[in-house]
Amino acid sequence: MPALTFLPFAQARRAAASTVVVDSLLPGAALTLAHWRGAPTPAPWQDDTSAGSVLRALLADAIPKSARYVTANHFDIDGFVGVWSLLNPRQARQHEPLLRLVATLGDFRELDWQHPLADTALQLVCWFNAQEQALFYPPFGAPALRRREDEASAEKFNWFLPAFGSVLENPARARAVWEPEYERVRQAAAVMQSAATEVRRYPEIGLVVVHTPEPLPYYALFGPTAGYDMVLSCYRGQRYEFEYKYTTWIDLEIRSTRPRLPLDDLVTMLNAQETTARRWTAEPVTDTGPLLRLAGKGLSKVQRYADPDQRPIYASSIAPEVVEREIVRFFQQRYAHITPRRNWTWEQIRAAGKMELPSVT
Structure with missing residues (x-):
């Protein structure tokens, strides 16, 4: 060459x-x-x-x-x-x-x-x-x-x-x-592999839910999430972060993926149940790693890219089983009629986000 x-x-x-x-x-x-x-x-x-x-x-x-x-x-x-x-x-x-x-x-x-x-x-x-x-x-x-x-x-x-x-x-x-x-x-990987951590997988929507005591570095936290594109991290004290992984921002070749969906309706749903002074927020799907979380002063891109244990994560009034249930239900409903595939265009991703849910009779 x-x-x-x-x-x-x-x-x-x-x-x-x-x-x-x-x-x-x-x-x-x-x-x-x-x-x-x-x-x-x-x-x-x-x-x-x-x-x-x-x-x-x-x-x-x-x-x-x-x-x-x-x-x-x-x-x-x-x-x-x-x-x-x-x-x-x-x-x-x-x-x-x-x-x-x-x-x-x-x-x-x-x-x-x-x-x-x-x-x-x-x-x-x-x-x-x-x-x-x-x-x-x-x-x-x-x-x-x-x-x-x-x-x-x-x-x-x-x-x-x-x-x-x-x-x-x-x-x-x-x-x-x-x-x-x-x-x-x-040390964080040892915590992820210990009895202190519970990992639940929802393959039909590509979601991994991690229940672990404290926020961890991404290299440990995302270790067991290979093959999945969304992670809900639940920490002690009712602290939560949901994240679309970078695997849905690029063209992944090894496997099919689902398109990112706007999180606005999920934000509205969680805010309707949140009784603390803080509000749930989320970045748009075009961000490299959109985060759904309770907002503080607002995180910079540098802070959002940094490890979860390097930024503040706030306590919610919503119980962990409720947060998990609402997020799982949200994606089960919206991904029910979307077939995973490779090489989504941004136009197709935006179109998927505008699809109306089928009416329930």
Whole structure:
């Protein structure tokens, strides 16, 4: 394959015909390798993660010979792994299974703890998070600095691209960096696997309900939710969060999904029963991870992306069995006549959200 050079996105706009774009959209690009909904990724290379698409194309030696550059319009673990793999194809091929796990954990927060490489994947993801927090702005934090993400993220790429290879080969070299978050996640995973936690699954609507004492990091909380797209977390003291996972924002390849539905009616229903001063709120379906929760002052995108144990979650007057029943009923009614499939367009998702419920006679 051709030797590529990383080009910041702002510059790549002027060299699109010579650029491979990862986890982003760039009109006129030589090749798009992205799992974004509607992205023009060639069918043979489509994958659940953008890094997975890159690895598929690498293994098939399908990078256009005209390509000179690789770019992405934001920095996250999945996109970075894809960009790095195109710049280091030999090393990427050697570590393909591990890189796939890292990308999946970074984007979907899902990890199969039984996988022989799970521990290493967690170490690498924790290394990314720790270095990003120590040296740069947090995910979705560029606007607070009055900067554009597609411009500011170039600094992250320039730092991580030369540093990642040695950590990938020997994560123990960076133990002091990744160990604090790694231990926090492992302890939380132990709670998830203990008698203190009850997990209930509703496969007919793609919902997992987790009852556990305290809010947990996503890498632990979402571990048992692989294959599902919605999570209701119920914590001690009648504290709740419902979330659409990122798996319904992108084009998932491995399985069918249901379209996201607007949560307005559910918000109204819960507010009618809520007797505290707080109100239930939810983001629109186009948000990367809409949250349904009792509102405080309002969460920023940075706070909503952060782990549940890093933000306030407020006590409700509604009992947990009632919240679970209402949410399950809401989706059972609305998904009853919607068939799961792949590659929903945003237009189809919006149309599904406007469907009227069948009348009951």
